[in-house]
Amino acid sequence: MVSKLGRKSVSRSRNRVVKYRLTSKYYMDGKISAITRAQALVVIAVVVIAAVAGVGLLTIGIPGAGRTPQISEVRIGLVEPLSGAYAVFGNEAKQAAELIVDEINSKGGISSLGGAKLRLFVEDSKSTADGARLAAEKLVNVDKVNVIIGAFISAHTLTMLDVTEPKKILIMADALVDYLTARGFKYIVRLPPKASVHGATSVDFAVELFKQNGMKIERPVIVHFDGLFGEVTADGIYTRLRDLGIKVVDRIKYPTDITDMSPIIERIRQANPDIVFVVPYYADSVLFAKAVKTLGLKVKFIAGAGGTGLSDPESIKAAGDATEYITNTYSYDPFLPTTYNKQLVQNFQNKYGKLPTEAAGIIFYTLWTLKEALELSGKKFPDNPLSGDSLMQALSELDLRSGPAAETYPSGRIKIGPTGDNIYAQAVVLQVQNGKPVLVYPFEKASAKTLFPRP
Numbered sequence: 001m002v003s004k005l006g007r008k009s010v011s012r013s014r015n016r017v018v019k020y021r022l023t024s025k026y027y028m029d030g031k032i033s034a035i036t037r038a039q040a041l042v043v044i045a046v047v048v049i050a051a052v053a054g055v056g057l058l059t060i061g062i063p064g065a066g067r068t069p070q071i072s073e074v075r076i077g078l079v080e081p082l083s084g085a086y087a088v089f090g091n092e093a094k095q096a097a098e099l100i101v102d103e104i105n106s107k108g109g110i111s112s113l114g115g116a117k118l119r120l121f122v123e124d125s126k127s128t129a130d131g132a133r134l135a136a137e138k139l140v141n142v143d144k145v146n147v148i149i150g151a152f153i154s155a156h157t158l159t160m161l162d163v164t165e166p167k168k169i170l171i172m173a174d175a176l177v178d179y180l181t182a183r184g185f186k187y188i189v190r191l192p193p194k195a196s197v198h199g200a201t202s203v204d205f206a207v208e209l210f211k212q213n214g215m216k217i218e219r220p221v222i223v224h225f226d227g228l229f230g231e232v233t234a235d236g237i238y239t240r241l242r243d244l245g246i247k248v249v250d251r252i253k254y255p256t257d258i259t260d261m262s263p264i265i266e267r268i269r270q271a272n273p274d275i276v277f278v279v280p281y282y283a284d285s286v287l288f289a290k291a292v293k294t295l296g297l298k299v300k301f302i303a304g305a306g307g308t309g310l311s312d313p314e315s316i317k318a319a320g321d322a323t324e325y326i327t328n329t330y331s332y333d334p335f336l337p338t339t340y341n342k343q344l345v346q347n348f349q350n351k352y353g354k355l356p357t358e359a360a361g362i363i364f365y366t367l368w369t370l371k372e373a374l375e376l377s378g379k380k381f382p383d384n385p386l387s388g389d390s391l392m393q394a395l396s397e398l399d400l401r402s403g404p405a406a407e408t409y410p411s412g413r414i415k416i417g418p419t420g421d422n423i424y425a426q427a428v429v430l431q432v433q434n435g436k437p438v439l440v441y442p443f444e445k446a447s448a449k450t451l452f453p454r455p
Contacts, residue, residue: 177228372398
C-alpha cells in the first residue's frame with residue numbers, strides 16, 4: 001500500500017507530468033510536434049515509480065539516455081626531451097611511439113572500444129622540469145588526453161604528476177628513480193626496472209663475471225653524476241655491494257654538466273680499483289669513455305648502470321672505440337629472441353637506421369601494455385573506459401605472459417604490483433664488442449660471451 005505521504009507525492013508528480021504533457025514539444029527537422037499520448041504515458045509511469053521509490057527521475061526509455069558515448073579515438077600524450085641535453089633519448093622514444101601507434105591502429109585499434117584508434121600528441125619537455133610541466137598542462141587542459149607517457153627524466157616526470165594527479169589522468173612513466181612510485185600517487189604505473197634495480201643488476205653481473213674468471217671483487221669504485229638518477233642508481237650499486245660484504249674504496253660524484261673528466265680519472269687511478277661502476281647520462285658518458293682511453297686508465301673492468309650512455313648506438317657513434325669492453329644495464333633487450341621482438345627490431349632498424357635500446361624499448365612494451373589495458377577496460381567499464389580509475393583497475397588486473405608486451409619485456413612477464421611497478425621487472429647488460437652492443441647478461445640468455453678483463 002502507498003502511504004498518505006506517498007499518495008500526496010504521487011499526486012503532485014501526476015499534476016506535474018500532466019502539465020508537462022500539455023506544454024512540452026519536440027523540435028525535429030525545424031518543425032514543432034507535440035509528444036504522443038503513448039510517450040506521455042511512459043513518462044507518467046516513470047515519474048510515479050520514482051516518486052513512490054523516493055528517487056529522482058529515471059532516464060530509462062527516453063531516447064538517447066543511458067547510452068555509452070561512441071569512442072572514436074584514445075588520446076595519448078607523449079612528453080619527451082626532444083631538444084636539449086637529453087634529446088638523444090627523447091627522439092628515440094618518439095620514434096618508437098610513432099611506430100607502435102601506427103601498428104596498433106593498422107591492426108584495428110582497440111576492439112573493445114569499437115575499433116577506436118590511438119591518437120598521439122607529442123610534446124617536447126626541452127630537457128627541463130618546467131618544460132615537462134608545461135607540456136603536461138597543455139596535454140591535459142587543451143588536448144584532453146586520456147593518458148600521458150613520459151618524461152624519461154625522473155625529476156621532470158614528478159612535475160607532470162603535480163598536473164595529472166588532481167585530474168585523475170594516468171601517467172605511464174619511462175623514468176626510473178624509485179621514489180616516483182613510492183610517494184602514494186594513485187595514477188602512475190611504471191614497467192621498466194627501478195634505478196636501484198639497475199644498480200643491483202650491474203653488481204650481480206660483475207660479481208658473477210669475476211667469479212667465472214677465478215677472481216673476487218675487492219676494490220670497487222663508484223662514479224656517478226650528481227643528479228637524482230645518478231644518486232639513486234649509485235645507491236643501488238653501493239647497497240648490493242655492502243650486502244655482499246664488499247667494501248667500496250671510493251665513491252666519486254661529478255657535476256652533470258662536466259666538461260673535463262681528467263680529475264675524475266686521476267682520482268680513480270689513485271684509488272687503484274679492480275672495477276669501476278659508473279652511472280652517467282649521455283654527454284658525460286662520452287667524455288668518460290674518451291678520458292679512460294686518452295689517459296690510459298688501467299682497470300680490470302668498467303660496468304655502467306642505468307641504461308643511459310656507454311653501450312647504446314648513439315654513445316658508440318659519439319665516442320668511437322673508446323666504448324669497447326664497457327657495459328651498461330638496460331630496461332630492454334633488443335636481442336630477445338621472441339618472434340615479435342625480432343620483427344619489431346627489424347622494422348625499427350629499417351625505418352630509423354639503428355638498433356633500438358633503452359628509450360625505444362620502454363616505449364615498445366609500455367604502449368602494448370596500455371593497449372591490453374584499454375581492451376580490458378572497454379569490456380569491464382563500458383560506461384567510462386578511459387577514466388583514470390578504470391585504466392588503473394584494468395592495469396592492476398593484467399598478467400601478461402604472451403603477446404607483444406610480454407614478448408618485448410626482458411623477463412617475459414608484466415604484472416603491476418601495489419605501488420604501480422612491474423613485480424617481474426628485470427634489467428639486462430649490454431657490452432660494446434667490435435663497435436656494436438651485444439647482450440652478455442643474464443648469462444643464460446647471452447648472445448655473446450663477455451670480454452674480460454679489459455686489455
